Amino acid sequence: MQSEFEAVIGLEVHCQLSTRSKIFCACPARMTEGQSVADITPNLNTCPVCTGQPGALPVLNKKVVEYAVLAGLATHCEIQMHSVFSRKNYFYPDLPKGYQISQYDLPVCGKGWLEIPGGSAPKRIGITRIHLEEDAGKNVHEVGYSAVNLNRAGVPLIEIVSEPEMFSAEEAGAYLRTLHSLVVTLGICDGNMQEGNFRCDANVSVRKRGATALGTRAEIKNVNSFRFIEKAIEYEIQRQIQVVVSGGQVVQETRGYDSDKNVTLSQRSKEEAHDYRYFPDPDLLPLRLTPEWVEKLRGALPELPDQKRARYSEQYKLSSQDAGTLSNSKSLSDFFERTIALFPAGDLSAPAKAIVNFLTGELTRLSSEASVELAQSKVTPRHLADLVQVSLSGVISSSGAKQVLISVWNSGAPVDSVIEKEGLKQVSDVGALEPIVQKIIDSNPSQAAELKAGKEKLMSFFVGQAMKASGGKANPALVSQIVKKLLA
Ligand code: ADP
Ligand code: MG
Ligand code: ZN
Secondary structure, eight states, X not given: OGGGEEEEEEEEEEEEOOOSXXXXXXXXXXXXXXXXXXXXXTTOSOOTTTTTOTTOXXXXXXXXXXXXXXXXXXXXXXXXXXXXXXXXXXXXXXXXTSEEXXXXXXXXXXXXXXXXXXXXXXXXXXXXEEEEXXXXXXXXXXXXXXXXXXXXXXXXXXXEEEOSOBOSHHHHHHHHHHHHHHHHHHTSOOOOTTTTSEEEEEEEEEEETTOOSOOOOEEEEEEOSHHHHHHHHHHHHHHHHHHHHTXXXXXXXXXXXXXXXXXXXXXXXXXXXXXXXXXXXXTSOOEEOOHHXXXXXXXXXXXXXXXXXXXXXHHHOOOHHHHHXXXXXXXXXXXXXXXXXXXXXXXXXXXXXXXXXXXXXXXHHHHHHHTOOGGGSSOOHHHHHHHHHHHHTTSSOHHHHHHHHHHHHHHOOOHHHHHHHTTOOOBOOHHHHHHHHHHHHHXXXXXXXXXXXXXXXXXXXXXXXXXXXXXXXBOHHHHHHHHHHHHO
């Protein structure tokens, strides 16, 4: 049933820009590192401009424009030398002016694209536009009354609108993770989804596979984690398929997501652009950029995740998947870089692969179980480099390596002392292993004969026996060499 239909997804992402002051006034847009505007005494960070007092005039913050242009450059957008601020009119208590200053038909960035990691090759997702706007305040609902907190009013936002070019919840998730790591790498957004620094609305529709026209979409608002967005989209796709299959029609509407029940729920019917009575804001001049200024910003761009991904594939021969996972996480790629730097120059593909395996496997598991960021843990790049070294040279087995990592995670002790203390050193001494292997061959003559006759599968039997006999400490690669030699 499902294969008859195809889902189409387009995403609108709002990023709060991490400038010191708000977009149109000098009020703080954030207090200190890690503290959100929401934490501060209600209405402390406000002034006549961001509370919409009559006669107060907005003045554009230049840093905000710089950040928006950086986002546009990093997503290959056409940077518009001429753009315009418009008023988006609607009534809501958290919006004291009665309109939001946004950009409408002339946004600061036009078409661009973002590459996301895909199964065999990266996939390019089109970006429709990036525009600047101000955030609204926040309504706070108490028992018997509601209050309005305007600390957030006027915090700068960029809205990044994608083309409807994603076809599964998984692709939408990959796009969001890629975009998130991009804005965090650029240093223009704190990227804390719980705090609402990085918010996503997902537009979802379904159509018969092979159809070219888009189906009617529903828009899922304000889901605050990658995992929940993927689950919400997944649910919504199935819901719409059910509606169509049972002869109904999907209605265009805004839906919310209930993560406890894992369902999306209708909130309101969709408003159209003309409902907002957009018009250019007469209080603000058109925004004019110069090519020189834009080029200066381009020159200051840091290495971006997609460039990083390409470099990792090229320099360390990492698979597209591994390179994508690393480059999509600033914490993983930072740790990777610091670890690989501890190896002498040369062919680093083997240590690189081993580092990635530890980072994305055991270390990610330990870090999420303990809810401790890798960078804040007791494990250092030095530990990981040492662990990779002893693993690759066969000093410890792969299960031994896991054990070492857990000990290091808990204690921060050096790798060699953990190996010593826990007796994890593999026996890699031919003299010690040969008699053990000989004994196994002698007591299993028929298996030995079959292996000698070419039944290669039996090698694992002998390796297994040797591991058992040595209490798990035999170096398996060496055991198989010895078996071959003794049978020859
Ligand atoms: P708004 O939601 O503010 O009315 P747009 O009409 O520009 O703005 O659409 C916003 C987003 O919805 C874009 O990301 C676009 O890709 C996506 N979108 C538009 N139509 C569809 C559709 N039929 N199915 C899925 N996504 C869609
Ligand atoms: Mg929308
Ligand atoms: Zn203000």
